[in-house]
Structure formats: C-alpha cells, structure tokens
Amino acid sequence: MIEGKIVKISGPVVVAEGMKGAKMYEVIKVGDTQLIGEIIGLEEDLATMQVYEETAGLKIGEKVIATGRPLSVKLGPGLIKNIYDGVQRPLRVMKDEQGSFILRGVSVKELPEKSWEFVPRVKAGAAVEPGMVLGTVKESEVVEHRILVPPNVSGDLKHIVLKGTYDIEDDIATVKTADGDVGLKMYHAWPVREPRPYAKKHPSTIPLITGQRVLDTFFPIAKGGTAGIPGGFGTGKTVTQHQLAKWADAEIVVYVGCGERGNEMTQVLKEFPELLDPRTGKPITERTVLIANTSNMPVAAREASIYTGVTIAEYFRDMGYNVALMADSTSRWAEALREISGRLEEMPGEAGFPAYLASKLSGFYERSGRVDTLANDTGSLSIIGAVSPPGGDFSEPVTQNTLRVVKVFWALDKKLKDQRHFPSINWLTSYSLYLDEIEDWWKDNVSEKWKMRRDEAMSILQEENELQEIVQLIGPDALPERQRVTLLCAQMIREDFLQQNAFHDVDSFCSENKQVVMLKSILDFYDTALKLIDSGVSVAEIRDMPTVQKIGRLKYVSEKELESYIKGLTDEMYDEYDRLARSYAG
C-alpha cells in the first residue's frame, strides 16, 4: 500500500510526497478524515490530487493512502430512481445517516444493500463474452435491468445461480477465464474516465422525440445524437433540459445537475414521481437516474459528475436501451476544470481555460452514439449539454468548442425570453444536422409531409424576418396585403406553434401527431388566406376570422379531443372561406 504525506494544500488541490508507484486517476484517501481524492498529476514521488470534499482544516503532514483503484462507478441494480453526488455517493443515504447537510469523509455504499430477484438467461457451460446478458432483474416498474458480463471478462460459464432472490453482494455466476475462475455479482465497477466498449457505431436515423414542437419539428435530435443548448441566464436551459428528461422517448434518462442550483434537483425529486410517461403510463422517475453536484458542493466532484453520469448512461446503453443524458451545465464543468488547472498553475488558454478544454469536451460528446453492443443488441446514448456563456456571448470558448462537436444547436435568445416567447429558441440561428437522416422515420411513422411542411414554415419565418426590416422603416400598413398575410401566418407559427408552455398541463407535451396536425392547420389557413386576399378580402377581415383564434387554442386541446376539434376547425374555416369569398365575388 502506498502512503504519503501532504506537503501542499490549495483549495481542492492537494500535493503529497512519498507517492512513488501511485497511478494516474487512482483514488486516494486524503488526510486524517479520509477525504476522497483522485490523482491528476505525478512527478517523481509527488502526487497532485483533486479532492472531492471540502479541504478546510486539512493540515500539512497528514497522511494520504492510495487505494490502488481508479475512480469508478458501481453499475448494477439500484441505479434507477437514485440520486447521487458527483462521485456516486447516494444523497438519500447520506441524508438518512448524517442529516440535512453534507458532512465530510463519509463512505457510503453506491448501490442499495438489498436483494433482487434474478432471472438467469444463460445456462452453465455457455461461452461467456464481454457484455453478454447473464440474466435480468426487474429494477423498477418499467426497467428490466440486464445483468451484464463486465466488458473485460470472457471464458466459460462454470456456474450460474437459479432463478431466485439474491443479495447485491452475492456471486451469481462463476466464469472460467484464462486467468482462473472469476466470480460475478449483479454489479461490476467501471472507471469513469474510460468509455465503455461497444461493437460498432451507426449513423442515427431515428429521432429522439421530445414532445417539444420547436425541437421535434424544427430542430430535431436523433437517438444517439448530440445537442448543445447555450443561453444566458434565465433563457430556459434548465426548463428545456427538464422537459427533455420528462418527455423524451428514451428508455433511460440520466440527468446530471452539474454546478447548478440545489432547488432544481429538489424540483425534479418532487415533480417527477407525479408525472406519467405518456408512452408507458408509469411515473417518469421509474426510468431516471439523477446526479446532483450543485454549485455549492465541492468543485472537483463537479468535474467528475459528468463522467459519473455518462458512464452510467453507457452502461444502460450496453443493455440495449435508448438512453438520453442531459448535463446542466457543461460550462460549470469546464469552470471546474479551469479552477483546478489554475491551482496547478498550468498555462492558461483562452479565457483562462486550460488548453485541453476542447479535447475534453469532444471526448465527452464522443461517448454518445447509436451502437451495436458487445452482445449484438442495439442501444443508443444521446447527449444534450446546456452551456452557460458569460454575458450570454456565444463567442466564448465553451460554446464555441461545443458547437464544433455537437450536431444540433438550440440557440436560446435573450430577446425572445424578454418577450416571454418560450422556449426562447431562436428559429433563425438554431440548426439540426439530423433533418435528412430522420426524414424517412417521420414519413414511415407519422406523416409523409413532415419535412415539406417544416420547410414551408421555416421559409415563412424567414420571409417574416426580411419583411420585419421593412416594417421597422415604414410601418406595417405600407406592405402589400399578401405580405401582410405572410406576417400574420408567421405570427401564428411563432405564437401558436413554436411557443410552448412547459408549465401547462396539456401544452407541456405535444405528440408527433399533434405537432403535424397543428402545423398543417396553420399552413392550410395560410393557403386559404392567400386565396381570400386574391379574391379581394382584406387582411383585417382575415385576422378576424374565428379560425385564427381556434388555431391559437389548439395547443391546449388534449390528444383525446384533438380529432373532433380539428374537424370543427377545418369545417368552420372552409365555411368562412366560402362566405367571405362569396361576398366579394358578388
């Protein structure tokens, strides 16, 4: 066992001597109170560590002990519905043991000490491959936890237990490997900084449906894809991330609250159990893992939290699930990197961030993807990262480096936010590089004309933008009637389609079908209105058509009533059309 002595303390960074033989990223018990730390630099017999707990009171000369293992997470049943800090310590267990405030130097078991009903899937004698499914455990109402052979184990299955209830620490199988017999439990450990292996990555062709109109219809993300959502404070990063965690059609959601507010995690804890997944009908908590390393929790653990989250997410991907990971906010993670880097007196790059910021960021998003698992199943991991640019200025390094790697850019806009246009995603500057890849999915599953209508709506909005400039100069009345109709319809697209109130019971989630129907109604109205203009009807009369208001209320119409509402709306629209057109024809 390697044991050293503290020679330097600077915030979360501690240096110890006498550490010859210790390894990079090895976990260290630091000081008399045994704080958790990790080696981030080695030089001769000096080890530099980042410490995951508050270091106040730590003294020069106290001893540090190397544990011999890298910073890892425990992967097995009990992850779902759990809430962890950045280094996978279960916060509820900590609360039960120590009260409402987080104390230091505690060691708690990562997975609940409980028994699970294990159902084997393979028989003794089978060849054991890395990542193979040994059996299953029903972990929650909706998640069947597939017990995997660790990616670094293969051989012959010497023994496997019968169906029955086993303690999390029991051996459930024995594998004869080249290095002798290995006992397997329902869980295994995996180092967080090492991506879990898979067989092959695929391009993504299936959208991750989020129930958010501006995302699904305008700037979709694919399953296994990446998206960045930068925005100044209060523009809607967290609400959007919460909406995704609630409504995305992923089988597993990993939500990482990284350096943000405690209350936002509390909100998730209180609200999610009461919300039902529109697809399974079960509470959405039943598929969710939370990582909470809030802004007032130690900064080094914040750096680790992203990796803890993504490793857990990869693990579920390896079971063949579609997993979505939200990180709010990656900027706080980058700042943690910067703070540690500053304490190490490394050469600062742009805005003081270390030169390796770009490679760390791309390394993180690289862990997304739609893959063939080692066990020949398919799984996906989608990663959505919030970015918090100082002063809302997107030219800063974290935003820029994120945009270089992600394929979807949801640009939050302060001006829209000030107008209470939510989600305040700017439709002119945002983009998705998945539109073409997922078009077929929409065609096959929802509507032939999804892409066509989306493009038409987009061009109306673009035209509005150009017309707006003219209006600013000469006022709206000076425009020809046809263009004023375009402005009216652009307004309807913005207010009646793009705006979506996350806090309205009905509006919060909008199915694919409803999205199609809503956009169709607006575009049909546009066609009708243009025809009316041609027959001499005025814009004022068109604006006063009851259909306009009906379309405006469409978002609050529940899925159940949608069909009859739409029928009424359409009938009425054509009746009015006839009436108006006739009155001018005569």
Added chain:
Amino acid sequence: MSDVQKEYSSIREVSGPIIIVDGVEGVGYSEVVEVTLPDGTKRRGQVLEVDRDVAVIQVFEGTSGTTTEGTSVRFTGHTLKLPVSEDMLGRVFNGMGEPIDDGPDIIPDKEMDINGLPINPSAREYPREFIQTGLSAIDGMNTLVRGQKLPIFSGSGLPHNEIAAQITRQTKVLTGEEFGIVFVAMGITYGEANFFTENFRKSGALEKVVMFLNLADDPAIERIITPRVALTAAEYLAFEKDMHLLVILTDMTNYCEALREISAAREEVPGRRGYPGYMYTDLASIYERAGRIEDREGSITQMPILTMPDDDMNHPIPDLSGYITEGQIIVSRELNRKNIYPPIDVSPSLSRLMKDGIGEGLTREDHDGLQNQLFGAYAKGKEMRDLVAVVGEDALSDLDKQYLHFAEEFESNFIRQKRDEDRSIEETLDLGWKMLGMLPEGELKRIDQEYIEKYYPKEQSE
C-alpha cells in the same frame, strides 16, 4: 483549541491584503490566524494556501502597519467560527460578527463554522409559499416565494434601497407568520445603513432584525466574510430556531470587489474584467445558503442587492449572480426617469420559482395566465413604442394603438404605486385584468378561456 499554538515572526512578504509566512509547521488549510503588529494591535486572517513550510494568509482588516519584522503570526488551529444565540435578534454586529451596539455580551448557545455546509439536495424542500411584498411588479409579475434567493439588480442613484425597505416593511405570507430580518451591509455608506435602521425602527421591527455592518470605511477584505458570518446566524435562527428570515445583502458589488482584490494580490490568472475565475463558485457558496429544508420549520429567503457597474447586466457581477439566483428584479433607469416608482422593469425581471408559488390555493387560479398575457401585451406595446418613434403613430393599426396605450397605462397604473401603498394580491390581480380590459378579448391567447369568462372586464372590451 490546543494550547500549543505556535507563533511565528518569520514573515517573508507583505503584499496588499496578503502576508506570506515562512518556516511554519502543521498548518491547516483555511485555518484562522491572529496577526500581531509591532504596536501590539491584533488582526485576524485566514490561510489561503500552504506549501510545505510556507503559508499564504489573507488579513481581513488589511495589512497597513504590517512589517516583515516585528509582526508575529499565531495559528489558532481552527477555522472561522461564529458564536450564535437567539439573543442576536435585535442586535448590531460588525462585519466579523462582533457586537458593536451597547448591548450585553452574547452568551453563545454554540459556535458554528462560518462557511456552513452544503445542504443535501435531497433534503431540500421545494420553496412554494407565496410571499406578498405588496408591490404589483413583484407579486403579480415576478412572484417571490419563501426560501427563494431573488436579487435586486440596480444602478447607482436608483431607489433600490427604498424598494428593499418597502419590501421589508410590507412582506408577509398569507398564513400570517412573520419574518425576521438579517441585514447585511458590505461597503455601503453610513447614511445608507442608517436609512435601513430608521426604516426598521419606524416599522417597529427592530427587535426582529439582526444587523451585520461592514461600512464603506471598514476594512474591505472583511467583506469576504461578512455575508458568511451573517448567513451562519441566519441558518442557526432558521434551521434550529424555526424562524422565517429575509436576508438583505447589500451591496454584493462591494463584496465582489474585495474578492477581486485578493485574487489580484495573489497574482491569480484573472477571469473576465479581472474578477477571479472561481467567482461563480464563490458566489454560489453564499446564494445557495438560501432555502427550505424538509424537516425544519424555518426558512431563509435572500434578497441580495447589487449595483450594476455602468448599468451593464452583462458585467460579471450581475451575470454570475443571475446564473445562480432564482431570478432577478431589475431596477430601470428609464422608468425612474419617467418618475415611476418602483421603477421595476418587469420584462427582463424574472422569478424562477414563481410558477410553483402561484395559482389556485396559493394566490389565485388565473394568476399564471394573467401574468403571461400581461408580459406579452407589455412587450408588444413597447415594440409599438419603438415603431412609433420611427414611423409615427398614424402608421399604426387600431390594434397596435391599443397596445401602445396599454403599455403606458400598465406602467403608470400597474407598476407605479406609492411608497407606502401595500397592495394585496387580489388587488394586484384585479388591476391586471383592468389593464387587459384595454385589449380585445381575442388577443388574450395566453389565458385559459374559463378565466377570461370569469375575470375579463366585459363592459369595456373592443
């Protein structure tokens, strides 16, 4: 406290608020030190970094008079602690937490580390009890709830103190429990501090107020600990003595300046505009001490005040604060110029916790839709105002003119109120509907039909 505290006179360097001591042994990170100057005066400091036998120390009262020779440093072996007791109520303390009024000594119930401990996120209770401040711009449009941290972003010369004072006078919850107030001054003038004291005295609330004063002529570096000392007292009163506290912290800008000074003296890599890269984390360690805890009665609601340098909301101080706090109330120079009090610009203001603190059973069923519509209409009205500036009012349609008119009325009737006018939430909401009455019913797209039918003033539509 151990008796073998070592005293060193081996001071290598004095630089700004920082001294560096050589040859030390067994020093702890963040440990409190006592510095004795050649003339016998004592000052307090804290260890910022130790590297083998060299300790870097920040001195709260500054280093003037400190010499490399003749000055000695004693390490106390513990981190900064505040003696706390319920007797702190009604008392005045300096920025280090020592009583400065003429009252008796505080007999401590216990001592608490001033840095506090992070609240376990799973132990928090989500804040949702509506707080009525009596100001429509806040209650109606940017509702405050108990346990929230909601700063006032202002500028020099604007009436943020009047607003904060009016809020402290009027604030109540509908269940009737009262608030205690922790008032934390950082670098404000004697006059400003006095304004608050008089305000508390007049409202007869002085015995429910704890004041911590670091004034403009007090040591700047002390400001780094003043809010921590005050929040430690607040945590004790709230989470151990079941009190509901409103903590006013003013001026956070002065706090951040002190932070910058230390950082510069340490020659750290500066972040934006010279403020340290860790300022977000540092501010979070203050703001996140607001909140509610599951099995505790009390609560801490924070209302920090900060003056934005150059009225610039993108300046690092408001920017980082805005990222951490649960919204912000923006005091506007433009409205102030128009003689509107309180000059709160509701558009960029925000209360993130509002949505869960309003509605049926909390304020009123129509509140959410109403505020949403008011925001939309006001934004539209201001857009028209800009347009009129270019093309003149004649170019506007009738509807556009209605919006223009709405914006004017909204500012001068809804936002504006008297300095002693305490509006109930009912009054605020009814006033909001009266404003919407200036617009055609069909424009109210953000409100559920049933509330329009119930509250929209019928007689004056169109």
